[in-house]
Amino acid sequence: MRPRFSEPPMRGTMRSRKSLLPDWDAMYRMGTPPWEAPGPAKELVQILDEGLLKPCRVLEIGCGTGADAVLLAKRGFEVTAVESSPIALERARSRAQRAGVLIRFVLEDIYSFGRHCGAFELVYDNGFYHYARLVDLDKFLDLLWRVTQPGSYYLTIAGAPDPSIQDGFPQVSEQSLRFELGRLFQCIQLRSCRLHTFHRPEGYLAWACLMQRPIIQRA
Numbered sequence: 121m122r123p124r125f126s127e128p129p130m131r132g133t134m135r136s137r138k139s140l141l142p143d144w145d146a147m148y149r150m151g152t153p154p155w156e157a158p159g160p161a162k163e164l165v166q167i168l169d170e171g172l173l174k175p176c177r178v179l180e181i182g183c184g185t186g187a188d189a190v191l192l193a194k195r196g197f198e199v200t201a202v203e204s205s206p207i208a209l210e211r212a213r214s215r216a217q218r219a220g221v222l223i224r225f226v227l228e229d230i231y232s233f234g235r236h237c238g239a240f241e242l243v244y245d246n247g248f249y250h251y252a253r254l255v256d257l258d259k260f261l262d263l264l265w266r267v268t269q270p271g272s273y274y275l276t277i278a279g280a281p282d283p284s285i286q287d288g289f290p291q292v293s294e295q296s297l298r299f300e301l302g303r304l305f306q307c308i309q310l311r312s313c314r315l316h317t318f319h320r321p322e323g324y325l326a327w328a329c330l331m332q333r334p335i336i337q338r339a
């Protein structure tokens with residue numbers, strides 16, 4: 121049986137919204153969590169191959185076991201990868217060591233880190249926004265505002281609607297994604313893709329959304 125992404129929420133309270141989130145560290149401790157992929161996200165590889173993003177200072181939010189962080193470092197990005205699960209971060213450090221790349225790994229809650237880290241040229245998450253929006257979208261947008269500056273890019277990979285999926289994988293409609301992230305960013309590119317995981321090799325429908333914070337021309 122495939123593992124579920126989270127338990128069904130209780131209704132009506134903030135506690136219920138938090139229960140939409142998995143117990144991240146516990147799920148890593150149990151082995152391979154349901155979101156874990158055999159390698160870097162194929163869509164990220166494609167975006168880099170297409171040259172849409174040039175090497176720069178990048179912040180990865182919720183890097184998990186580091187497959188995407190290692191890819192970015194191999195492609196010349198200066199990577200800061202933040203993760204709150206000690207087990208995931210330990211695995212990410214080993215992966216980076218095996219790959220022979222230098223990455224600044226930070227074991228911290230991203231909302232705390234975001235208060236003092238300053239702005240990055242690129243912010244990336246694979247599977248963070250689609251959870252964060254369920255609990256407190258405003259808090260997540262405030263974080264994105266703090267860690268970017270005018271001209272910064274934000275790339276997110278987020279679950280897309282798929283009625284055949286009933287295992288708790290988060291799903292965001294195109295309209296919600298454009299509306300929510302459009303409060304801070306201009307959409308550069310929104311593509312449909314698939315997220316392949318160990319537990320679901322055929323993959324989940326997902327969005328890869330590249331956005332940019334507008335540069336305001338002062339008169």
Ligand SMILES: C[S@@+](CC[C@H](N)C(=O)[O-])C[C@H]1O[C@@H](n2cnc3c(N)ncnc32)[C@H](O)[C@@H]1O
Pocket residue numbers: 144145155156157181182183184185202203204205208228229230231245246247248
């Ligand atoms: C859905 S997983 C995705 C992990 C990774 N990006 C991947 O694709 O495998 C979300 C990740 O965010 C981490 N996370 C959750 N809340 C966090 C927080 N407040 N600060 C930092 N990391 C967090 C979790 O531990 C988990 O590794």
